[in-house]
Amino acid sequence: MTALNRKTLRDLWQMKGQAIAIALVIACGIALFVLSRSMLHSLELTQQTYYDRYHFAEVFASLKRAPDSLGERIAEIPGVARLETRIVVMVNLTVEGLSDPAMGRIVSLPDTRKPVLNQLFLRRGRWLSPRRDDEVLASEAFTTANNLHVGDSILAVINGRQKRLKIVGIALSPEYIYEIKPGDLLPDNRHFGVLWMNREAISIAYNLEGAFNDVAISLLRGASTPEVIERLDQLIRPYGGLGSYARKNQPSHLFVDNEIEQNRQMGLIMPTVFLGVAAFLLNVVLSRVINLQREQIAALKAFGYSRQEVGWHYLKLALLIVVLGLCLGIPGGMWLGEGVTGMYAKLFHFPTFTYRLTYDVALTASLISVGAALLGAWGSIMRAVRLPPAEAMRPEAPTNYGPTILERMRLGHWVPPVVSMILRQLERHPIKTSMSIFAISLAVAIVVVGNFMEDSVNYVLNAQFRTVQRYDMSISTIEPVSDCALYEVGNMPGVIYCEPTRSVSTRIRSGARQRRVGIQGLPCDSTLFQLIDLDANDIALPEDGLLISQKLADILNIQIGDYVQVEVLEGKRPTLQVPVSGTLQDFTGVAAYMNIEALGRMMRDGSLITGAHLLVDPLQQDALYSELRTIPKVAGVTVKQHSIDSFENTVGENMMLMKRINLLFACVIAVGVVYNSARISLSERSRELATLRVIGFTRGEISAILLGELAIITLLAIPLGLWFGYQIAALMVSLLDLELFRFPLVIERTTYALATAVVLLASIASGLLVRRRLDQLDLIAVLKARE
């Protein structure tokens, strides 16, 4: 090893505390980058391979009933490659060990061949035997959640008749990577599952022999999806078509894509902040090292070391720190990746989901961190390189001190000399002081950002489950029924109060823009479902016209007062012009609400309902379930508490994991920044402080000078950091403004308090570490040194 390399290593060892602090900050940035990028790649790759190998369809449509011959006409639509007609029905299930009702979605499988689209992956068991009407394949998510195994049976109410179905195999489908009940946003795998059954059996049960009610299509390369959808809609309209939609609106796909998009955004913001701070720290530390080594640099140059060699020597110091950061960050990111993979396994059901770190992610991470280091180190290294050798032999000129702002304001005599010294020091290096304040404020900001997601989601949950949904249970019917049914429901055991609901499948258009939306009809004076605005104020449902999500208004590019075209996809299928009477800020999906009476008038079919919201006596809940199970027209029962529980088991758990990761990283950055600031102040001022000790200052007094500086910087940084945190959170909210989920910009006071506390504690800890060094200050040695 050359002597110069030895010097690099020994210099690094000399500043090991600071080097480790910086390396940790780099490691955090890199770990987050590696985590989100590799997760993004893993998800994308897994999704793509799954879709390709199992022929995931590209266009989907549901309808009421169409003869098989329609399939041939659909196949003739230009651009259609292959299609699969199916029967898809919702059924009530009774699962052993589960007292409350569950729902199943039965999807037909061709009796004698493999489906051409949406093929299944058989995890366990066997395929269905041809012609058997009592065998099903069940989804892995559902069987796992209910502890069901191959050979177990479940009871299903098929077209009003209870039937025992034997699970012969456990399967996965690219259609149900994210398995949710239609209309839900969060999975509840205990209470909802997908089952696959022989087509013949299910068609006989539902009188759909020689007919189908669902179609999946794959397209030829280069085919226009909107054109195919348009033509398909025309073909299925007479058969009760519910509107066709492209893969991008398919629920499972939408969720996986949403997750991919979130990873993409998160992979940008947080690592940028971390690496920015690391670059700043490197800059500060290297500037300091180079200032301290002015004479060594001069000597090296005097002996014939070139500018490049000197520059490279100091650059190596920075790069070694980066390498240390990478050595911690890349495995750290992989380790977190494994953890998050486990988390995804709960949400997304792939045949295999292996977390893989690709070389290009590791390489990009390395390049980015080297780039950040160069960015940080460049200025100070250039100063070292440019230092003329003769000039460097002279010590740096003393800084020009002058009266501080307090003294200029003639308040100088009010402050003790120690405070004066602190203020002068801070004011003398305005750039350095502001950079330190900035860096510490970033640490504050990261805690705020790390915690804000939880605040935001809690706010949404509270709004959704407490303020909006004030019912305990909601039920839906297979098809619209007379509102007299409401009285029947009201008289069932345990029902305290109930309100009608009506859902109508529609397609809302404004100009060329359109969305398939189910319009929710609610009573005008609804007390069990209360619409609210962002600030949780009640919003009254207008007498007439639509109340729609702001997001839907944005998608359709319409404003309050505009008319939209509503194409009803059921019943008499009218197409109407309806005014938009209001918009509301909601957080999930897109919705349209209407006064249930106005909706009935619009549908011209009187007062039909498709469901009800119920307030239920918890003691009689089981009796109510049993009663509801016997009513064939009831398609489904949703218990609000199940949604809350399932949220806590999946998304809630994931969020806690992410929160812990963010908090840990925020602490690292806080300690890294504060400790470095303190150490640098110490090394810059040890001579001055030792002089003060020699002339009679106590340890406490000189500590006060140094730590006072740190305290002022920290106290100035905290409010700034809280503000930065708010701004970064606002940026994230706008980047994550997706159709599926939107996060309100809600930051609780507890989050601000946590951020303040973390940084204060980090400051105190760093202060104590530095204080210990101050106590060990070797007075004679410090004064003897020439600098």
Added chain:
Amino acid sequence: MTDAPGAQLESVFAARQITKVYHMGEVDVHALRGVDLDLYRGEFVVLLGPSGSGKSTLLNILGGLDTPTAGSVHYLDKELTDFDDAALTRYRRDHVGFIFQFYNLIPSLTARENVALITEIASNPMTPNEALELVDLQDRADHFPAQMSGGEQQRVAIARAVAKQPDVLLCDEPTGALDVQTGILVLEAIQRINRDLGTTTAVITHNAVIAEMADRVIHLSGGKITGVETNSTKREASELTW
């Protein structure tokens, strides 16, 4: 080489009318005002003058650490004033050995490593151990600067300067920070190098006693050469005292 007959000897440095002006804010400081100087191969020259006389500036210019504001400096057949930064670096690396008043050792490297720092980049170096033997420090090779006395540190600096077998050895107040006994040890080492290796040596000092060991003494004052004297008899460093 006691009577330095300049005309017959090869001139290593030939400086003509060199001036150096530093701009310090609004004031111009004239460090050198038209200096003419020749140094000859193998001679031991002492540049004597009070502080501020311009002797360090002159030495820095000869050593390629600094460039004159006007005038020319020839090193052998090359014009130093035409050199760019890279060429000056090359020149310092191949030809010049420096010794500074404050040693300027790298504190994180041992004595041997400080010398190796130079031998690794020089074209025809001796080994670090040979260089340390020249200054009698072979036993201290693995010590760090902080573990050595000032005199020992300066001897390491000398070993470092001569390890590359330089053509010229430029010493800036080499004993300025040392007591008499230690200073003499250091001067002995420098004298030995000059005598045994034939290295052209220039020492700047404000200590007139040191001038007694030189072939020639050049007096500087106010940025000008005020006199040159040739010693008929050089004294041994060990005989000096101050």
